[in-house]
Amino acid sequence: MYWNWVTENWTEISALALMACGVWWLMPRTLRLPKIIGLLLAIGGADWLVYQLNASGASAQRTLFAAFASAAILAAILMITNRNPVYSALCLRLQRWPFADCF
16 A cells, blocks of 8 residues: 555655755764755755656646745755854745745
8 A cells, every 4th residue: 555655656755865865964963074965965855856746747836836845945954954053044034035935
């Protein structure tokens, strides 16, 4: 039952897993890892997810919603994973713009 759903939606699951790897890479820790790799993983996963969602029939509304939703998710990831509270507040502000654009 669940296996059929997984085999039908493996591309979306893979894109979400790629985004999750990017979030894990960006999490603060004692050993600093280059942030660019985590950002590339998260952006690549979001781009792949937007592409998969639009593959079934792209419309302007669906494309804009997917782009704004990806921007909001990426800004939220940056807000959570940033060590500097000022940059986190800026990412919070950046994260709210796509929500306003969606509505």
